[in-house]
Amino acid sequence: MSGIHKxxxxxxxxxxxxxxxxxxxxxxxxxxxxxxxxxLRTLLSDDELERADRFRFDRHRRRFITGRAVMRILLxxxxxxLPEVLEFSYNPQGKPALKGISSLEFNFxxxxxxxxxxxxxxxxxxxxxxxxxxxxxxxxxxxxFFAEREIEELFSLPESRRHAAFLTGWTRKEAYxxxxxxxxxxxxxxxxxxxxPEASPQLLSAGDRQDEPDRWVFQHLEPEPGYxxxxxxxxxxxxxxxxxxxx
Numbered sequence: 001m002s003g004i005h006k007x008x009x010x011x012x013x014x015x016x017x018x019x020x021x022x023x024x025x026x027x028x029x030x031x032x033x034x035x036x037x038x039x040l041r042t043l044l045s046d047d048e049l050e051r052a053d054r055f056r057f058d059r060h061r062r063r064f065i066t067g068r069a070v071m072r073i074l075l076x077x078x079x080x081x082l083p084e085v086l087e088f089s090y091n092p093q094g095k096p097a098l099k100g101i102s103s104l105e106f107n108f109x110x111x112x113x114x115x116x117x118x119x120x121x122x123x124x125x126x127x128x129x130x131x132x133x134x135x136x137x138x139x140x141x142x143x144x145f146f147a148e149r150e151i152e153e154l155f156s157l158p159e160s161r162r163h164a165a166f167l168t169g170w171t172r173k174e175a176y177x178x179x180x181x182x183x184x185x186x187x188x189x190x191x192x193x194x195x196x197p198e199a200s201p202q203l204l205s206a207g208d209r210q211d212e213p214d215r216w217v218f219q220h221l222e223p224e225p226g227y228x229x230x231x232x233x234x235x236x237x238x239x240x241x242x243x244x245x246x247x
Contacts, residue, residue: 007221009244015077016241020121023233027223027244028070028115030063037062040069043084067115070245071108074117078104093183107178109229116221116229120238126178128171129221129229138166145188146173149204153195161197164228169195171230172218176203179216179232193218201230 009027018024032040041049048068055061072083079086079101087099098104106119109129118127142151150169157165172193177186191206201218219240221229231240 007219007240007242009223009242011246012243016243018078018119018121019239021237021239022241023118023120023125023231023238024241024243025127025221025231026070026074026117026119027242028067028110028117029113029245030066030110030115031113032062032066037065040065043069043072045084045087063110063113063115067108067110070115071106071117073247074119074245075104075106078119091181093181093185095178095181095183109174109178111227114224114227116223118231120233123238124179124181124234125232126175126180127229127231128174128178129223129227130167130171132164132167132226132228134167136166138163142166147189147192149192150195157196164197165195168197168220168228168230169193171228172201172232175218175230175232176216179234197228203232 016024044052044065052061052064055064069083072086075086075098076083079098088096089099090096103121104119105121105123105125106117107125107127108115108117109127111129111131114129116127116129118125142154146169154162154165154169173188176191176193177183180186192204194200194202194204197220201220203213203216203218206212215234217233217236217238219231221231223229
């Protein structure tokens with residue numbers, strides 16, 4: 001599993017079993033109706049509902065409720081548990097895990113009304129998603145936070161391609177640190193990824209950890225027009241299974 005080949009998203013007839021060599025990636029539409037939202041709220045814990053109600057804007061509240069509820073539904077099916085009884089723990093950087101189920105690893109990301117959820121067994125993994133319409137001072141961000149090799153690669157590209165390259169590189173870096181569970185306690189300039197969307201997604205170096213690039217594989221994802229995403233998984237021999245959620 002590595003590269004930029006086109007991925008076909010599938011609507012499964014039944015919930016697919018998660019085999020030891022597979023990574024499942026789910027594409028989720030967060031634009032729930034008010035009726036659906038009321039049903040989804042019943043699956044959330046008290047602390048999740050409190051967090052949801054702190055959002056200032058309705059669209060952010062809707063996206064949070066829908067994303068958390070669908071994640072619970074999917075995890076419930078992978079673990080044969082009711083989604084509303086699942087309990088989460090969090091490391092100091094906020095990475096979630098299921099209490100009492102250490103064998104299942106998962107990660108979640110969203111941008112606007114689209115979310116991606118990935119899950120695998122016995123490995124670290126992370127995923128990040130960005131909308132290409134996101135406005136950002138990419139030159140300032142890159143010069144401040146990216147590694148020198150990444151900066152050189154970005155500015156070697158034609159100017160018309162740099163914004164997409166910045167967001168692509170950002171998702172690759174975010175997917176990696178989310179997989180590690182370190183958050184931004186690992187400075188972004190301490191490791192190097194490929195930036196060009198047309199280049200094979202890779203971890204090129206990670207400071208003095210010379211074997212680190214060989215421990216990780218990356219997958220470039222374009223789940224919808226106008227979006228770019230990256231998946232980082234520890235180890236090799238993984239088969240990615242892309243699905244979309246519709247229920």
